[in-house]
Amino acid sequence: MKSVIKLLLIVLLAIFQEVTATSSPHHHCIHDKISKANLPVSPQRKLRSVKHSPIRIVPYFVNEHFKLNQNTQKLIKNHVIKEIRNLICGPNRYTIPKEHEYAIYCTNAFSEDSCSTYANGPGVPNADFVLYVFAVDTTECSGGRTLAYSTSCITNDDGRPIAGFVNFCEKNLGQNPDYYAIKSITTHEILHSLGFSNNFFKHFRNSQGKTYSAVENLKINNKIRPVITSPTALQVARRYFNCPNLQGILLEDEGSSGSAGSHWEMTILKTEIMAPAIDTRRGRDVSISEFTLALLQDSGWYLANFSAISSYKLLWGKGLGCNFVNKPCSNAATYPYLCNPNITKVGCNFDYQAAAACSSSAFSNGCHIMEPAMANDCWQPKTSAKNCGPYYGISSQCFIGTIQDSLHISYNNRPYCFKSQCQINSISGKATLKVIVNICSSYCIKCSDNSSKCQECLPNFYKYNQKCYQQCPMGAFSKLNSYHCQDCNRTRCTSCRNTANYCTACTGPLVANDGTCVNQCPLGRSIPPHSDECTDNGVIIKRSYKILYFSENQVEQSDTSTLKKKFKTLISSQALVASTIELLFVGNDTDTDYFVMEFSLQGSYTQVMTSYTNILLKLNHHKVDLSLPGNHISALNITVIEKIDIISSPSAPIFATSKPATTIPSVSPATTKPQNNNLLSLTLLQWILIGIGSAIAIGISMLMVWCFCSKRPPRPPSRNAELLMNDVEYE
Known part of the structure; x- marks a missing residue:
């Protein structure tokens, strides 16, 4: 201090x-x-x-x-x-x-x-x-x-x-x-x-050393106000405000006895050093102006050095005329700093050095002006990882704009701090203000000088090839808990999930099913609109399997019922996912010396396949082994019995199980009409009409052939044909 x-x-x-x-x-x-x-x-x-x-x-x-x-x-x-x-x-x-x-x-x-x-x-x-x-x-x-x-x-x-x-x-x-x-x-x-x-x-001294009063009470706007009338200060005010007939400079009349009468009027000299209140966040923008220097010189005690006024020049009210000084600040026609908080809530302060909010203060006579908002001085450098949009620094100024932000949200008349340069044409002398705005691509908060190359995306947005997306684009994927997209295996997949080889859409005519590419969806699945991936379609299926066991001793027929119960209890408690199990056969295999369990799983495609996967996993860990007194029965493998039955179908139509021949992977499935391959759904009347139509078509074809042949002349025997037959050698 x-x-x-x-x-x-x-x-x-x-x-x-x-x-x-x-x-x-x-x-x-x-x-x-x-x-x-x-x-x-x-x-x-x-x-x-x-x-x-x-x-x-x-x-x-x-x-x-x-x-x-x-x-x-x-x-x-x-x-x-x-x-x-x-x-x-x-x-x-x-x-x-x-x-x-x-x-x-x-x-x-x-x-x-x-x-x-x-x-x-x-x-x-x-x-x-x-x-x-x-x-x-x-x-x-x-x-x-x-x-x-x-x-x-x-x-x-x-x-x-x-x-x-x-x-x-x-x-x-x-x-x-x-x-x-x-x-x-x-x-x-x-x-x-x-x-x-x-x-x-009231105790100033003139040039002759005599006491005089520098303050008088004058009637301004139907109100008696204290004003400074000392000669040098009044001359400065008339020139500054462009008001040749100004009678006096208003002193503050609001506030307690500690403020009123000993400060310049806040509404006309807001940023002067002797205004009644100083913004403690913007002390840099307060001016020791010629008003205060002139008044102290008029005291007769000092000689002011007017060349030593603040580097921050006083601008508030400059050149605005007599009406600005003498009329109330509530008159928008004569007081350009007035704002209406019900219409314009935010903007720039009067010298465009800060983003501001429309508000009033203890010394504003009830008038609202744009007051600099907290921590929004454009000239004050800010340390931030972001470099898109607003810029804060010594060369920055406040501008009103409708620029969209990274989330594509646009604001009407919103204040922005941007770097600016004043450029003067050496020939015409015309000045142009150049505004420099660094606008990154969508959803990007940090980019290189080339705004299309993003270095950092908004939270929860994905980065791919130096751009930001709400989700990874077609042909790319992100690993779990990651927001960086990587390319899919383009030789197999046109889109993928979690890994490069787990396809959700396949190249060519193939369709994706559980990450692999197949010719068509399996029974129980189809391709819904706007997708290239097989999903459950509501069909309940039954699929049969066989587990082969090695038994240390011969399994007697009387033991099969015990093994059935153990197997079903073991499988049901550990493996099934909303699917049901039905035992088809339990006993010794007729072609081998092994013991077998044949069973079926019933449910949706996902339920059946999940249960099968669980059983296979537990089999590999010996968790489906069986036992009898003195006899351990080890599971060797599980195989699929190629038999899949449809138990029930949904009332809604089932979508296509393969891509139409004309479909291109990048075209939305909604643009092609899926074919219904379920012939069993035809009614009896439809079958009769198909039969009649077929019979008529066959009759017409036979009649045309008969007419053609009856009019053609008989063909003479060909000797060449006979020679050909004779030239053939047989072994």
């Missing part, structure tokens, strides 16, 4: 010369509330200088009351004070040190011979203004909105402040306050101590 205070004093040193001497979360200034409790006390007359020199402001850190953390201890510098009387100057009635008590009293302002020295100590050498700096949480800090406050404690003979204090509210500052915010707030409070206060406005 101390180093920042010293830095600010250097800034003020450059601004003022004198013989003796310049949201979102907002800092609300309560200056007047303090100064009225500690009015400056004037000593006797002091020697007046005949030429100006840089003001010397020296900070005195009251260490026992300045216990901020290291990150916050930064603020002012200048030179030191010459005359101070013993006086309370600071929060909690702090008394200045005895060694600072040093005063020179003169009966003639232009004669050193008339001066006498009265002192309790050496004073503060080489100083024009002593600033006592505190960091104490006082009652003035309550509410959390005041970060610092200040006042002057003593003036010299012509009314100029020569000592003051600033107190920082430790709890309200936090652990890591923004540098620019602290800089702006501290400058604001020091300017109050130097004389920017209604306690001093």
